[in-house]
Amino acid sequence: MSDSTLVIWDDVFSGYDFGPSHPLRPLRLELTMALAGQLGVLDRPGVTVQAPTSAPDDLLELVHDPMYVASVKRAPDDLMGRLSLKYGLGTGDVPIFRQMHEAAALVTGATVDAAKAVWEGTHQHAVNISGGLHHAMRGRASGFCVYDDPAVAIAWLLSQGATRVAYVDVDVHHGDGVEAAFYDDPRVLTLSLHESGRTLFPGTGWADQVGADEGVGANVNVALPMGTGDAGWLRAFEAVVPPVLRAFQPQVMLTQHGCDTHALDPLAHLLMSIDGQRVAYRRLHELAHELCGGKWIAVGGGGYEPVQVVPRAWTHLLAxxxxxxxxxxxxxxxxxxxxxxxxxxxxxxLTDGRSVAWVPWEGGPGAEDDKVDQAVRETREAVFPHLGLDPMSVDG
Ligand SMILES: [Zn+2]
Ligand SMILES: [Zn+2]
Structure with a gap:
């Protein structure tokens, strides 16, 4: 069901490297491309693999403060580190490295290249597994993220005249940077399913964060309890994502595929399997075809098990x-x-061999004592009325 797909890749993505003791290891990307390549996924008809172009400053500054961009460039030479720390650079999460600006600008340029291909119609889908750095803020690095490539790509789409862009983030962490960039903008729907901020970084992403001003109703958060596995996660996804997307009617979808929801991930506490994750990828793909003619941009994100989880998860995404x-x-x-x-x-x-049988949401309040249902109920009650949807009805 796919006409043509652009995969943005170059070995130079491995330059986005915070060093050997940092959890974000370039190895996860290398092993993903090796696995997808050996399975022939990248040689399929209609697939183009293309090297990225770096994002120039004016593109980065669609989202980021020019002072921040300047400080990223300067950080490797800021020996005392005081100026950099002000911008979140030089912390344990975002250590400074040589060519930091260049490496981060390349990741962002790659996601913009992907958006360009899909928006201009040269390809129906486009994937950048190096992208998905969703925690970076307008003027601050955060959570392993220097530049917010999904936010910059969305801002680029808006600059081209897009009026309804849907961003869906299935990373285990709240997509706070992308949310913040468009919190009051009705043209961008940001939807994040994540482990609750009660137990996980960045400690935000509550159901009642529904957007501000004109953007009320265009920000959706599902804060799942720790321990949520495939059945609960997929139940929550289906109860929220399809009705919200159908109400919003996007022209194009950008999805973030952090695979740190997996049970083996060392940084978080959800219990998904590869099998459950790939159902989510399939559903997002189907929704892009149902709602916006297949205009689908997919990026990577978190995922800190570089051998056991990430290569398989994102090979399924590429497949x-x-x-x-x-x-x-x-x-x-x-x-x-x-x-x-x-x-x-x-x-x-290639999979964990799990059954992904799950019980669909049937409307109404859900199970009173089930924490996943409680999370779903909170989200539906907070945001569905703003979208003209009924929080209690299965169809919205
Ligand atoms: Zn397709
Ligand atoms: Zn994450």
Whole structure:
């Protein structure tokens, strides 16, 4: 069901590297592209792999404060670090490295390239697995993120005349940077499903954050309890995402695919499997075809299990975006690469072999004592009326 897909990739993405002791390891991207490549996903008909172009300052400044961009450029030479710290640079989460600006501008440029291809119609879908740095703020680095590539790409779409852009963020962390960039803008729907801020960084993303001013109703948060697995996550997704997107009627969708919702992820506390994650990817793909002619831009995001989780999760994303799922065993050559580069035994199967059976939301209040249903109810009650939807009805 896909006409053509652009995959933005270059080995130079590995330059976005905070050092060997930082959880965001470039290895996760390298092993993803190796796995997708060996499975033939990148050689499918209609697939183009293209190197990124760097985002110039005027593009970055659609979202970021010029003073902040200047301080990112200056950070590697700011030996005392005082100026940089003011902008969130030089912290444990965002250590300063040489060529930091160049590496981050390349990731952002790649997501804008993806948006351009989809908006201008040269490709139906476009994927940038290096992107999804959703915590960066207008004037501050945060949560491993220097420039907010999804926000910059959305701002670029608006500059081209887009009036209804939907951003859906399935990373385990709240997509706070993208939310903040468009909180009062009715042209951008931001929708984030995440582990509750009670137990996870960045400590925001509540149901009652529904947007401000003209943007009220165009910001949706589902704050899930720790321990949520496939069945609960997919139940919450289906109870909120399709009705909200159908009400909003996007012209184009940009989705963020952080795979740190997985049970093995070391930084968070949800319990999804690869099987559940790929159902979510399939649903987002289907919704893009249903609602906006397949205009779909997909980016990566978090994911801190660079051998066991990220390569498989995002190979499924690439497989989905290029037309057909992949199944079965991981190739032996890939396992060897993973063992050599990651120094651990790689998974032998492309999925976790889990059943993703789940019970759909049936309307009404849901189960009173179920924490996932409580989260769904809070979101629906807070935001559905602003979208002309009934919080209690299954169809909205
Ligand atoms: Zn498609
Ligand atoms: Zn994350």
């Amino acid at each position: 989905e975006a290029t037309g057909a799922p992949v199944d079965g065993a991981t190739p032996g050559d890939w396992r060897e690469t993973a063992r050599t580069k990651g120094n651990e035994l790689a998974p032998t199967s």
